[in-house]
Amino acid sequence: MAMKHYPPEFKADAIALYRSRPGATIAQIATELGINRETLRSWIRKDDDQRSAQASAPTRARTGTPAPRENLEEENKRLRAQVAELTTEREILRKAAAYFAPGDETVSRFGFIQDHSSAFGVKRLCQVLGLARSSYYAWKKAREARAERARRDAELTEAIRAIHKQDPAYGEPRITAELREMGYEVNHKRVERLMREAGIEGLHLRKKVRTTVPDPSDQPVPDLLERDFTATTPNSRYVGDITYLPLEGGRFLYLATVIDLYSRRLVGWSIAEHMRTSLIVDALRAAQAERGCLSGAIFHSDHGAQYTSAAFARVCEQLGVVQSMGAVGSSADNAAAESFNASLKRETLEGKGLKRWESVKHARLAVFAWINRYNTRRRHSANGQLSPLIYEQRTASLELAA
Template sequence: MAMKVYPPEFKADAVALYRSRPGATIAEVADGPGVNRETLRSWIRIADGRRGPGAAPARQAAACEGEGPEQENRRLRARIAELEKEREILRRAAAYFGGRDEAVSRFCFVEDMRGAYGVKRLCEVLGLSRSGFYAWKAGAAARAARAAADAELTAAIRRIHAQDPANGAPRITAELREQGHPVNHKRIERLMREAGIQGLHLRRKVRTTVADPDAAPAPDLLGRDFTAASPNTRYVGDITYLPVEGGRFCYLATVMDLYSRRLVGWSVAEHMRAELVVDALEAARRERGSLKGAVFHSDRGAQYASAAFAAACRRAGVARSMGAVGSSADNAAAESFNATLKRETLQGRGLKWWSGVRAARLAVFSWIARYNTRRRHSANGQLSPVVYEQRAASLELAA
């Protein structure tokens, strides 16, 4: 049988009932409310202990002191009135706590009810120490200051999040630290949770890679190592679709530097021909000045395996690298970038498509500009790709 859980007011009522019937045994009283006699006995012991070590049950006090019937009845009536007050305190406390039993809630209850019952009685009934209550009360000013600081920090979090709803706790923490707030990420997580603020968390669901079985594959030169010791040495790229109103699509090809996660080249078109990835590579070459000696890694899609793209890589002095067929993990960095772009420009804002190709192109251009210059990246120690490259260059010059 499952153990019953009795609320505080029920326990107080049962003890008060026993105290009001001096001639009754514990077994007789326990039968009324339907509780186990040993359970009732333990409640009585607890109640006696709360009144102090010198307290004794009413019937024992009467026997020891030799009181007459009138004095005993008067004393018992006073004791019953006292127990009624205790019961009323426990009833109010149960409603006040709302199912919680934290010490801070009990201290708040004592502070709010001290005028009606007194601190001593309230602490005795609730099992609190008066010294603990007064220590809690002395810290009221510090708690108010912390609450005000939390409110100010929450307002700052809302402003940062409003600028970019994709920002989660790590990026907001980094932004606040840069603004001069010495904050801990756990505190930011707590305040965001309490305020109902969260970043975007969506995943890519559609694949656009179509392998060409007749194309000669390039070897995998990365082996899922998506890092680089210096800029302009290792790149990854991919193609993703951009949905447009009317059931149409346009497509984005990317070229990302693994050193800083900076997007150095991209191309948007309404087709998926080889020119799409060739244009993205050429844009990267113009941005960097030269790609000679770099490695470019992709999946085995027909565009990347085409003769046109192979020729473009030879002209740029780029070594091609490809992952295995059907393995997104072999090009995870590029896949992750595309998923992030789409969730932060489209899906996370509750949209299903852009109104047209031009709108999609402008949205992608705006997001990439912010991504490179302002958006903090965890791989860069919460620095944007451009800032990360600039700081690395400054350190190299200083050395």
């Protein structure tokens, strides 16, 4: 049962995933996403044609007609020069990405220009990165002051390490007080920054990022599953949840899911930088587009304000979806969705020794790739070690044979 509907976002993410892996082939990416490789090849070819058309549009606009035969060689030279220029810009941006630290992008770009000016030239680097040369030279002139600040930060970091070594329970407030007692003129924000950069952390109760915020003002919804996370037919019982995707700099993305309990297939999902009701509405509508119809299906969730909102109830009514919710504050009442979220983070972050993604783009591509692998290739114990998509195809074949 291959996908019948490929939204523009899916095509764009598939193309982006292919382009982000220089060594990968179209066949490898297509297999990973569970799609036909010729389908992916056609998407990439169309994207290449669009890029080529955009690059050659200025030439057509100037002439109004195709170049005559005798000027073809000159036109080819221009096109080759354009390709070379674009290739150089792409190489510059690829190298620059490693320098762009969250919250300090401009400084990181200046550092990149300084390190690569001999290879590409300051003028071209500033043009590609969208910076004024005067700003770069002003930054370069202040190099000695920056070096002095870095020296003082290093000295202060060593003092912080010494205090923390004596009492590992100390966090930013107590360490700031100790430093002031030692004669350092320092504020808590600077101490917090240096501790974060050095990976120094005091003991504290970790606060869970709340994605479930109950809204007591809305009407109660019954629990139609009662912890029975099974279904005898596809498209009859779904569970969903919102989970956070941690990024560098203390930021988050949020993922909303719609999972079919029959096969554990993720039928609908949505990623955004917010937790508004539109996030879960987009995920449910994506499931409706994939399945064709959700009329009569049960959708089970927790008591988050998004799921208990009147706006979401109206969308469920429009789609013919019957809402179900577990008890307030009980993660076990939505265990199937919680288990999915745990698997995603364990296999995309923890299994690689990471705590967060470095950017929105890296997070989106990693989750996109994992979700498609989960649906098409990852074996699931609830399906007799078959992937969700293969399980649906096998059971559909058995029903037809019967």
